[in-house]
Amino acid sequence: MxxxxxxxxxxxxxxxxxxxxxxxxxxxLSACASSASGPTSNGSGAVTIQSNLSSPxxxxxxxxxIETFNAQGKGTASLNTIASETFRTQLPTYLTSANxxxxxxxxxxxxxxxxxxxxxxxxxxxxxxxxxxxxxxxxTLSTDxxxxxxxxxxxxxxxxxxxRKSNFAKWGVQEPKTWTEFLAxxxxxxxxxxxxxxxxxxxxxxxxxxxxxxLNIRINGAPFHRELLxxxxxxxxxxxxxxxxxxxxxxxxxxxxxxxxPFQEATTALLAGKTGMFLIGTFFADAxxxxxxxxxxxxxxxxxxxxxxxxEEAPTDGFFASAKTANPTGxxxxxxxLSGVEAQEAYVKASSGIVLPxxxxxxxxxxxxxxxxxxxxxxxxxxxxxxxxxxxxxxxPTADTALTKFIDKPDQIxxxxxxxxxxxxxxxxx
Amino acid sequence: MTATISTTSVTPTRRRRRSARLSPLLxxxxxVPFAVESVWVFWPAIQGFWFSLTRxxxxxxxxxxxTDNYVELAGDATFxxxxxxxxxxxxxxxxxxxxxxxxxxxxxxxxxxFVGFYRAALFTPVVFSLVVTALVWRVFYQPDGIADTLxxxxxxxxxxxxxxxxxxxxLYAVILPALWRQIGYVMVLFLAGLKxxxxxxxxxxxxxxxxxWQRLRHVTIPQLKGVNAVVLSVIVIDSLRSFDIVWSxxxxxxxxxxxxxxxxxxxxxxxxxxxxxxxxxAVVIFVLALAVILGYLVRAFREEAS
Numbered sequence: 058m059x060x061x062x063x064x065x066x067x068x069x070x071x072x073x074x075x076x077x078x079x080x081x082x083x084x085x086l087s088a089c090a091s092s093a094s095g096p097t098s099n100g101s102g103a104v105t106i107q108s109n110l111s112s113p114x115x116x117x118x119x120x121x122x123i124e125t126f127n128a129q130g131k132g133t134a135s136l137n138t139i140a141s142e143t144f145r146t147q148l149p150t151y152l153t154s155a156n157x158x159x160x161x162x163x164x165x166x167x168x169x170x171x172x173x174x175x176x177x178x179x180x181x182x183x184x185x186x187x188x189x190x191x192x193x194x195x196x197t198l199s200t201d202x203x204x205x206x207x208x209x210x211x212x213x214x215x216x217x218x219x220x221r222k223s224n225f226a227k228w229g230v231q232e233p234k235t236w237t238e239f240l241a242x243x244x245x246x247x248x249x250x251x252x253x254x255x256x257x258x259x260x261x262x263x264x265x266x267x268x269x270x271x272l273n274i275r276i277n278g279a280p281f282h283r284e285l286l287x288x289x290x291x292x293x294x295x296x297x298x299x300x301x302x303x304x305x306x307x308x309x310x311x312x313x314x315x316x317x318x319p320f321q322e323a324t325t326a327l328l329a330g331k332t333g334m335f336l337i338g339t340f341f342a343d344a345x346x347x348x349x350x351x352x353x354x355x356x357x358x359x360x361x362x363x364x365x366x367x368x369e370e371a372p373t374d375g376f377f378a379s380a381k382t383a384n385p386t387g388x389x390x391x392x393x394x395l396s397g398v399e400a401q402e403a404y405v406k407a408s409s410g411i412v413l414p415x416x417x418x419x420x421x422x423x424x425x426x427x428x429x430x431x432x433x434x435x436x437x438x439x440x441x442x443x444x445x446x447x448x449x450x451x452x453x454p455t456a457d458t459a460l461t462k463f464i465d466k467p468d469q470i471x472x473x474x475x476x477x478x479x480x481x482x483x484x485x486x487x
Numbered sequence: 488m489t490a491t492i493s494t495t496s497v498t499p500t501r502r503r504r505r506s507a508r509l510s511p512l513l514x515x516x517x518x519v520p521f522a523v524e525s526v527w528v529f530w531p532a533i534q535g536f537w538f539s540l541t542r543x544x545x546x547x548x549x550x551x552x553x554t555d556n557y558v559e560l561a562g563d564a565t566f567x568x569x570x571x572x573x574x575x576x577x578x579x580x581x582x583x584x585x586x587x588x589x590x591x592x593x594x595x596x597x598x599x600x601f602v603g604f605y606r607a608a609l610f611t612p613v614v615f616s617l618v619v620t621a622l623v624w625r626v627f628y629q630p631d632g633i634a635d636t637l638x639x640x641x642x643x644x645x646x647x648x649x650x651x652x653x654x655x656x657x658l659y660a661v662i663l664p665a666l667w668r669q670i671g672y673v674m675v676l677f678l679a680g681l682k683x684x685x686x687x688x689x690x691x692x693x694x695x696x697x698x699x700w701q702r703l704r705h706v707t708i709p710q711l712k713g714v715n716a717v718v719l720s721v722i723v724i725d726s727l728r729s730f731d732i733v734w735s736x737x738x739x740x741x742x743x744x745x746x747x748x749x750x751x752x753x754x755x756x757x758x759x760x761x762x763x764x765x766x767x768x769a770v771v772i773f774v775l776a777l778a779v780i781l782g783y784l785v786r787a788f789r790e791e792a793s
Contacts, residue, residue: 177546314630317652450760461740483761484759
């Protein structure tokens with residue numbers, strides 16, 4: 058519409074465009090959802106692997122793995138790296154297309170099981186036969202409702218309250234163990250003029266879900282948390298309200314600027330000593346300068362009720378394959394390679410992120426931070442994934458709305474939980 | 488376009504023969520685009536209407552649910568909020584960009600020193616992709632960013648707030664960058680319209696003793712009728728399809744306070760995976776656009792007839 062001849066004919070033309078533009082709004086939806094245009098795999102030839110690991114280090118690490126696999130002569134694979142947001146929205150389309158890519162990077166847990174229940178995922182029990190020494194927790198996590206394995210884990214990471222050792226020393230404070238100690242620590246930091254708790258909700262509101270997950274698994278336990286996220290419990294239950302009653306005790310200590318900036322900037326604020334600590338997953342360190350990494354430490358989310366079995370968030374990343382793959386043998390060969398010690402160590406080394414390899418024989422990087430993280434997860438009785446991974450990406454926006462609203466207007470908690478329940482019911486209904 | 492040129496450039500005798508029997512070239516020029524449009528526009532659009540009557544997650548086949556989606560829309564508070572926000576957007580974004588664009592066009596209409604520079608400066612934001620615009624404005628709005636520094640400099644620090652994260656200000660904080668871009672665009676449309684006005688009309692009005700306000704009211708504005716129609720349709724379309732700037736700045740948040748129908752449609756479709764319900768929202772957007780534009784068209788036709 059760069060021409061602007063004001064004649065009537067032209068105007069009618071614009072009208073037509075207007076109609077089409079609006080029609081386009083609806084056609085856009087159907088076109089995106091029904092067109093099935095994924096890269097195609099050619100019979101028993103190369104295995105296509107669709108990857109959302111698009112950050113430069115992770116991408117390079119994956120490229121290297123595939124290169125090594127191809128050099129081994131057990132099959133050929135080609136890597137297809139997609140921007141993660143595109144990958145997320147297009148994944149259902151890939152999987153339901155007539156000629157889908159073979160293998161996908163994705164998350165373990167209910168997100169994978171949901172696809173499995175629609176018969177979209179390849180049974181990879183064969184691959185698991187050689188993974189005897191994997192911990193039972195990972196095996197359970199990779200098994201669908203019908204008892205077969207549909208997922209092969211690559212690595213996991215942990216969440217915790219990260220802080221700078223030098224700053225804690227400067228302020229003369231120690232890691233808290235219990236909720237009471239935690240609140241006392243917040244009070245001390247506040248009296249020293251430091252906003253105690255950093256957060257980054259602008260653009261990344263899902264970060265708030267970590268608080269909800271942790272408070273819920275500390276107060277009500279992991280089984281209740283999973284049932285709640287699966288729609289078997291209600292968000293307006295008094296047990297859920299108890300979570301927010303606790304959270305409210307900590308609200309005055311949140312950095313008020315955290316609402317406006319994303320977690321990457323909250324990381325910068327933490328490293329610059331503008332906030333005291335930050336509940337976040339280890340991926341945040343990707344954005345941290347190398348010299349700051351040695352100064353980082355973390356403590357586990359404080360214990361609230363010692364009677365509740367200890368659970369930690371340990372999101373697990375890995376692979377699943379399309380049930381419609383034309384080359385199941387090649388796909389499984391690639392999965393076996395990827396779950397092996399060699400590939401996992403190579404990935405951990407090249408990716409620079411703080412991750413723990415899934416294979417128990419593969420060595421994690423030998424920093425004290427990683428050792429501490431691994432020990433924390435080993436000690437836990439239960440592992441949860443994260444809000445969206447234990448439920449679905451569809452439920453995540455309902456949590457974002459409810460939690461950011463709670464942080465703004467804690468007085469309205471009853472109404473917020475009612476709205477959350479109504480929103481969740483719509484998602485579960487489909 | 489090409490078809491028009493080829494008919495006007497031929498001799499009268501040949502033209503007469505052409506009109507008796509349609510040239511195959513002409514038929515091709517009509518049918519080929521029509522076929523392409525049918526596959527890529529009309530058919531998916533009709534499908535969109537069908538999907539709005541179904542429940543569909545994008546994976547399993549859609550199930551027909553009748554008007555359930557529309558009944559749900561009627562009781563959906565988020566949808567009502569998005570509708571109100573879209574109306575606010577239409578009035579503020581549309582109204583202010585017309586006023587601003589027209590004002591700028593009047594000021595920059597006369598050729599004088601540096602006028603080219605000013606026009607280019609106002610038009611520059613149009614060249615940027617809205618996502619880039621959003622990045623620039625995000626820096627402007629960030630805590631301790633330029634906006635906050637400016638307010639502090641003039642002693643208004645009590646006004647400082649998390650502009651994009653405060654439900655009271657989020658919508659308006661997003662309208663501003665959208666306006667920043669749109670004013671330049673509308674200005675160019677009006678400039679072209681103003682250039683097309685015969686200077687003799689102004690000359691005559693001046694001789695008749697009309698002051699500048701009277702000349703604006705009774706010469707310029709009536710002469711711009713054609714441009715107004717274009718501007719109106721551009722504004723309505725741009726308002727209803729506004730999505731990128733909102734999505735890159737706030738994603739409709741915090742808690743739906745800057746949600747528009749377009750962002751709500753997107754998040755319903757691709758985050759909640761409720762494609763049937765999202766199609767129903769798309770149909771509402773379509774009906775709204777059609778209603779506004781048809782309303783104008785009917786009036787314009789009536790004026791012409793009388």
